[in-house]
Structure formats: structure tokens, C-alpha cells
Amino acid sequence: MAGPLHFDALAETYQQARPPYPEALWDRLRELEVLRPGVRVIELGAGTGEATMRLLGAGADVVAVEPGRALAARLRLRCPSARVVIARAEDAAMGEAQFDLAVAATSVHWLDLGVVIPKLRRAIVDDGHLAVWRTAFGDPRTTTPFRDRIDAIVARRVDEPVRPGPGELDTEGWARLLSSSGDFTVVHVDEFRWTIDLSADQVHGLFRTFSNWTASEAQAAAEAARDLGGTVTEHYVTPLILLRRT
Template identity: 40%
Template sequence: MTSSPPPAHTDRAHSFNAAAAQYAANRPSYPPALFDALEELAGRPLAGARVADIGAGTGISTALLHERGADVLAVEPGDGMAAHFRLTHPGIPIVRGDGNALPLADSCADLLTYAQSWHWTDPDRAVPEALRVLRPGGALALWWNRDAAGRHRVDRAADRPRPPIDRYAERETAAVRAGRTHPERLRFTRREVRWSRRVPLDTHLANLGSHSRLLVCPGELRDAFLAEERDHLLEVFPDGFVEETYDVLLLVATTP
């Protein structure tokens, strides 16, 4: 039996728009320690900083930046995600666009943030755009929540057969390479922040189901994977609550 080709990158990027409410309700947030580290590495407080949150999605990171006192603007390409953002964060401005062609003026931002979104860009285009938009001494910050156990169950479920890979190492390498090859030679500083949350099993499964590899994979494969995961987790967490532990990978580079 011949397996079907993997879904295109653009199909996966667009898959979130039909699942915006599921994404917003179930995806993990970020701990205060992440933003403490961000301020340290960027060399300035978030309070009063002009921040553009790129690939803002439903506003999980944008709202937290706003709560820290940042003057934050969301940039989001997707119809469904932007609509949900406007519904749930009416007090925060949002514009449509992506990191490859930012709809922002030159030298207008103190900080550009990419929470779970840098891997949807072309770094060879996104790095020059970031440098165009950032003010002198500004900072580019990228971060991802990573399963601290090192498991990539979603990848294996959606792409069987597939050898295990470290997706986050690939993303980090791509970001660092793009920074080094640009004339400005951005140098990223790396930090990891561990945190955890305890959630109902249904929230955990809905979080898994909101990842693009599952959103675009055949329905019967997705349902079978989630059913198998439910049975396994009930053995490990018989009270029906799952302890999720994350290492947030944070990369920050400052401009000259």
C-alpha cells in the first residue's frame, strides 16, 4: 500500500484557522519566568516597550505581553485566528500579515516576538524584515513550548512511518544560521525555562489535536491516535488529570 504524500507546509499553516477556538482553549500558555528571561536578554523591560507579536494566532502570547505593560501590536496572517483574536482581545490592535513581509514601518519596534511561529517563516526573508522593523538596540525573540519528556507523539501519529527527529533543534539551527548569514550577523542567546500545568485529560487531548500535523492528517488516523493516547494516559493518570511539563526554548538576538 502506497502512503499519501505529506501535507504541504502551507496546508498545515492554514489548518489552524478552522480550529482557532480549540487552539485558544487548550494550548499551553507561558510562565512569568519566560518574560523575566526575555527582559534580561533583551536588555530592557517590557513595560512601555513597543512590541510586535508576529504570528500572534489567538493571542496567547500577545495578551501576556500586554499584561506586562508592553505597547503591543499583533500581526497574524490567518482569517480564523485573527477573527478569534479580535473577539477575545478587543482592546489589543491586530493587523494582517506575516514575518516574511511585515506590514510595519522601518525602525518602529523595540521588540519583535515569535511565539510558536518562527518555523512558519522563511528565515532568509524574515531576518532582513526583522532588522528593517527593529530600532537600533532592539531585539528579536523566538520561543517554543517543548514537551520536556522529549516525546514527539503528534509527529509519529500523523506521519507514520517516520524516524524520531528533534523538531526544535531544527528550528533553532535554522534561526541561528539565518542570523549568521545576514550582513548584520545576529547572534542569538539561548535560554530554557521549565514549567508545568495540570489539566483535565480532555484538555490535554484537545491540545494534541490542535497541532497542525494532526489537523491535516486523515480523520480516522487522528481519531485512532487520540483514542490510543486516551487509553494510555488513563493508566498513567487514573484521576483523569494530566501533568504536562514543558521546557520553553527562548532565543533572543539584539540589533546593533
């Protein structure tokens, strides 16, 4: 299983290939009034700014923490109004009561929560929030010919890489884990199901960024898309967990 800096070696591909988060997610964050003009946000594992751009666009003041230097360089170019800190979340100086909202977008499974959660509690104001979300690339409720081909590629693995933490769609498990220290309590859980059309080249780029996929497997996924007409419709799920500082 590759580590989080796997993405740093593929920074250009990551920026080009990763799809945006669904619009319904941003609507919900605004409805819950945690994302609003002037809100002070610390984002952990910001990557090349997939979430950062939307946070800034909503009027937030963002400190983006990213350990990968190549990713951070692209983040600075893409989001010049964000303050970018090159560091692991476990090592970053966060201060006390500096932020209204912490965000971990497709990064929480890389964090040492035993270290990060207490730091966030100190860094966030009373009644501030922690928002955690990620995209599961593949909705188990939906079967497609392309997903059948993907399952066949995965089935050929001798050793299946194991991601740290609960399963990708074990939203309840993540909610329990994130609140287990008592520093935060869960106040809202949601799941957004959405679709996206991807060309074979886009499939190759996206699957190349997955830390548990090899280069040859990503190529096989692209070939599957070409065999199925060159463009495939993918069905994805983005779970959201919102917690309040206790």
C-alpha cells in the first residue's frame, strides 16, 4: 500500500484527473451554515486544491496544510489567496482557537487521529466544526459492464492492499472513530450519490492516482473503457460527516 506521498509523485496527473466533489455537498455545507463568507478554515491534506477552490469561492479564509511539495506548489498556483503550509497535519502548528471549521477532504484515512483530533480541538473555537468527506470511486448499489471489468482486475491481485481505518463506505465506523475521543460529537451524516462520464484517457489518469492501483492495472482499466465504447459512466458516492467541537 503506497503512502500519502504517492500522490506527490503524480501531482500533475492528480490535478488533471481527480473529479470535483458533487455540488450537493457544497449546498449541504452552506445549508448547515458551516460554510459561509468569512469563516476561518484549516484544511488538512489539501492536495492540489480540489476542495480549497470551493472553500475560497464560498468566501472562506483558508489555511491549507499539505505535506507534498509538488502538490503544494500546484496548490499555491491554483489557490493564491490560501495560505499554504507544507507539513503533515500531525506536525503543523495550528495554534489555539484560530479556526471555525476544519476540513479533511479525502485525507482522513492518512491521518494519525490520535494526534490530529486533540490538536484540532485546541485549534477550533467553541462550537466550531470538523467536516470530513471523501469520494468512493464506485457505488456498490450500481452494477455496470465497466465495474464488472474493474472487479475482474482487482480479483487478479495476489495481495489486496488494505487502506487504514474503516472501510471506504463504512460511514458509521468513521463517525464512531472520529468522535471516540470525546473531543468532537457527530451532528450530521450524509451520503451523496452522483455520476460522471469519463473517457478512457480520463479513466487512466484517475486510476493512476489511486494509491492501491498499479500502473499496469490503471492501463487495464483504460483498456476496459475503450472496449466499452471509449466513454463510461461512473457511479460514485461521497459520504459527509460533520462534527462539532465539544
